[in-house]
Amino acid sequence: MKIDIIGVPVDLGAGRRGVDMGPSAIRYAHLQQELEKLGYEVHDKGNVEVPIAETCNVNEPKLRYIDCIVPMARRTAGAVATSIQAGRFPVVLGGDHSIALGSIRGAARQRKIGVLWVDAHADFNTPETTPSGNIHGMPLAALCGYGDRRLVQLWEETVPVIDPRRVAIIGARDLDSGEKPLLREAGVLVMGMEQIDRMGMFEAVSKAIARISQDVDGIYLSFDMDSLEPRHAPGVGTPVTGGLTYREAHLACEMAYETGKLLGIDMVESNPILDTGNQTARLSVELVTSAVGRRTWSD
Numbered sequence: 240m241k242i243d244i245i246g247v248p249v250d251l252g253a254g255r256r257g258v259d260m261g262p263s264a265i266r267y268a269h270l271q272q273e274l275e276k277l278g279y280e281v282h283d284k285g286n287v288e289v290p291i292a293e294t295c296n297v298n299e300p301k302l303r304y305i306d307c308i309v310p311m312a313r314r315t316a317g318a319v320a321t322s323i324q325a326g327r328f329p330v331v332l333g334g335d336h337s338i339a340l341g342s343i344r345g346a347a348r349q350r351k352i353g354v355l356w357v358d359a360h361a362d363f364n365t366p367e368t369t370p371s372g373n374i375h376g377m378p379l380a381a382l383c384g385y386g387d388r389r390l391v392q393l394w395e396e397t398v399p400v401i402d403p404r405r406v407a408i409i410g411a412r413d414l415d416s417g418e419k420p421l422l423r424e425a426g427v428l429v430m431g432m433e434q435i436d437r438m439g440m441f442e443a444v445s446k447a448i449a450r451i452s453q454d455v456d457g458i459y460l461s462f463d464m465d466s467l468e469p470r471h472a473p474g475v476g477t478p479v480t481g482g483l484t485y486r487e488a489h490l491a492c493e494m495a496y497e498t499g500k501l502l503g504i505d506m507v508e509s510n511p512i513l514d515t516g517n518q519t520a521r522l523s524v525e526l527v528t529s530a531v532g533r534r535t536w537s538d
Contacts, residue, residue, distance in 0.1 A: 240531065242279050243322040244271060245331045246286035247315050251295060251304035252337030252375030255476040257512030262286060262332040264474075264511040264520035270330070273528050284322070287314045287341075289334075301366040302387055308337055308374050313393050315341025320348040323502055330527055333507030335375040335476075336362055339461050340390060343382055344400050346459045346502050353405040353451025353500075354382075355444075357491055358463035359479040361408055361418045361429065368417025375508075376415075379406065383425050403427045405455055407447030409491055410435070410466040413479045432481055440487040444494045457502040460495045460530055464508045464519055472522055474514025485522075492529035504530050 246262030266283070274281045288311075295307040315331070319342045322329040331342045336358070346352055356362070362379040365386040369376055374390070381390035383406065384399030392398050403425035412432045414422075422429055428450050430443045438446075451458055469478040471485050483491070495501050506527055509519045 240279055241327045242274055242281045242531070243327045243329045244281065244283040245315070245318050245322065245329055247289060247311065247331060247334040247338040248286050249289045249308070249311055249334040249338060251292055251308050251311070251335070252373055253335035253476050254371055254373050255510065256292070258333065258335050258476055258508055258510040259289070260511050261334055261507070261509040261520070264509055264514070264517055265332050265506065265523050268517055268520040268524045270524045270527060273524055274531065277528060277531065277533055279531065284318065287311065287318055301369055301372045303372045303374060305374065305387070305389060308340070309389055309393060312337070312341035312344070316345035316348070316393065319345030319503060328531070329503040331503065331505045333505065333509070336461070336463055336507045337375045337378055338507060339378040339505055340381060340393070342503070342505050343459055343461065344393065344396070347400050350456040351454065352401060352502065353455045353458040354401055355407055355409065355447060355451060355458060355460045355491070355495055357409045357461070357466045357488070359410060359413050359465045359482055360463070360477065361411055361414050361422060363418040363422055363427070364415060365421070368415060368421070370415055380421065383427070385421055385425065405451045405453070407451050409444060409447055410483050412481055435487070440490050444491050448494060448498055452498060452500060455500070457500045458495065458498060459502050460492070461505040462492070462507070462526060464506070464523060467522070472519045474510050474519030475508050476510050476513065488526060489529045492526050496530050496532050501530065
């Protein structure tokens with residue numbers, strides 16, 4: 240397998256600054272070297288162009304920085320689509336989770352995909368439901384056809400970009416009140432921490448993969464580091480206690496790899512300003528390697 244590393248240094252979608260340095264922190268934690276140790280040919284494609292907040296205006300409080308986020312998403316979609324079309328595997332480094340507006344759209348170009356969304360949050364808000372106006376809380380809804388038209392349809396592509404019945408959220412534990420009815424209406428599978436506690440991580444991810452893998456050309460993994468218990472990943476902007484353990488997070492990535500259908504990965508929301516000794520970025524690297532086939536005893 241040939242891997243492309245694509246950085247998207249954006250913090251425009253988040254409520255706290257600093258996550259734009261996430262791609263640099265993950266690279267500094269030796270992502271390329273660790274992937275090359277596994278025998279992969281790795282090309283770092285650099286960063287997608289993203290303006291800094293100081294050059295952008297907040298003209299719409301319920302869609303903060305939308306005028307700068309939409310071009311970023313278009314460029315990200317192009318980079319991911321080009322990578323997959325060339326037969327390569329994109330590893331997309333955030334930045335905040337608004338990058339998925341582009342990365343998943345690029346992966347879905349000319350194909351039907353399922354999405355495994357590992358996150359403490361559903362990111363299923365719209366301008367009508369958002370409590371903050373932060374667009375990193377809206378990408379999954381937009382990809383499923385809900386929300387502002389500028390996010391739902393970046394070009395003239397068919398919408399929704401992904402079938403919500405082929406989306407599974409793993410690790411949710413902080414849903415906004417307006418998201419819940421939308422998720423039910425859309426038919427998204429939500430495996431919250433209470434379900435994981437009851438059935439175990441293996442069964443929860445197995446159920447999710449069975450749902451999203453039906454009648455698709457491939458699946459995409461979008462992994463938010465705040466899905467983990469904060470002691471494992473302290474460098475995130477929206478930490479929520481009661482999250483995935485270290486091993487549960489790795490298992491999700493390992494099982495995604497084992498499907499043989501994985502098209503690409505997002506690794507998002509690592510904020511080095513809030514981190515301790517680059518711990519969160521180092522764990523991001525470990526999780527990426529698990530998602531591309533790293534094994535220990537079972538090798």
